[in-house]
Amino acid sequence: MDIDTLLSDLLEQNLLYLLGAVLLVVLAIKAVKIVPQSEQHVVERFGRLHSVLGPGINLIVPFLDRIAHKISILERQLPTASQDAITKDNVLVQVDTSVFYRITQPEKTVYRIRDVDAAISTTVAGIVRAEIGKMDLDEVQSNRNELIATIKVLVEDSVDDWGIEVTRAEILDVNLDQATRDAMLQQLNAERARRAQVTEAEGHKRSVELNADAELYAAEQIAKARRIQADAEAYATSAVAQAIAANGLEAAQYQVALKQVEALNALGASPGSSTIVVPASALEAFGDAFKMLKGKS
Template identity: 30%
Template structure:
């Protein structure tokens, strides 16, 4: 019986020794091992064997990056306003031995160091600078904390200000200021809209006046060109009409003259015709009294001598003039263009160019262009 008890005690002792000599350290954790009360080694992510009753694990440290949020802390700004600021610190243990032996509680140490550094940084800023300089405050906090915690085996990755709460009275003042700023911006935007609308309206009026002036100019050009062409065509028509009238009279005279030559009139016939013409001459309103000359026979005789030649029987007979063939004839080719009704190509081209210029739209100038528009001496638009 005693032997069984002794055997059981030995087996129990062996189990305890085996349990004490084996330690499993998971990944992302580090175990600080001491031997006889002094630091021996650091094990991480492996199966570690310990010397029974001599080695022990002092502490296990998490090697992952940790996020610690600290409660709001009262901080006084440069303009003597109390703010409540809470921070978030991202850090990681890089040296487990230093984190265990250099500081007793590194989390509490990081918290207190963050508070003191935050008060130092914010104490040199006004409220407005504090509210608008978060990135600067974060950078300064990270630099100071990373430098101070380096000997503790820590690496500070980031420091963020979670919230900045000013006093209630300051919040009300800020809300009023924000409301006033929004109202001011609304008034400015409204004024800007009115100004832009006025500019657009003025620009539209300017373009309308430009188009009206351009249209009036082109209309005046076309009207003047039309009047000129109309005057030219009327003059050409009157010239052609006078020519045709003169030509008709010439033809009539030629016909009468030819008939007279063909009839070979005698002085007796001329006297008879003259006597028939006298009553017609007397029918005019201006001819109240007409006289027959006493030497009427001698006058007819002299007239017959100019037209005829005295024959053997003593009678004057008509003899054709020898100078008829010397009378120059009018060349119809010289006046052929007077009766041409086709449009002059140069005139048609000028009219087409004027119509094209009248239909050409005027390009609008930019809205922001506020300089004046004027007319050059030659009628061109200048800016």
């Protein structure tokens, strides 16, 4: 064997080894799959579902298995949707809703539903219309939290076969048509006017009650003063009667004479009087009074 033949054989062997090495590298690259934390990969073998790869390093059979779908498992938000609904009391409302969900079983999502976002939006719209149709407008406004909870539960039940978890459902706004708004505004203004009238009437009633209480208090105080005055007069009369009973008629005459003398002195001390004309009978009475006072002294 010559040198050329030997070199040719070595080159062929080296080429085979090189091709084998390259093939091993390619097989290794094809077999090893690294899945990000936020994703799950659906693997098909001969066109059928074979497995679902979770986050991390995974191994597949090269050329037999292929990654058909890369599904994000992050929470998603559907675009805000508006749908018309009619309440139990026949009021047309426009409801703005938003739904948050995430895919938990990608094999169900990719093989059972084509457009998951559109399917969820349609489901939410139907449930919202049905639930609002069971409630009056006032209940829709006041029980929004309960309505949201009910919608979330019903949507979860409806999309369970699609491998989806509904994390949140929100009713962003409930809009009314213009005619209903005008009617509600009139009702609100009427209620405000009624409350104002009630408040004014209650204020007037309270004012009357306070005035009556004041008049009653004044009457009670006047009656109390008169009662005290009557008690004083009764006491004075009783004292005089007791004095007369104890000292006889002479004591009473003495008091009368004393008052007569005091009156005469006061009359004489008046600056505008220089001459006093006294009847004869009065002089006799004053004389008797002076005698009585002299005798007492």
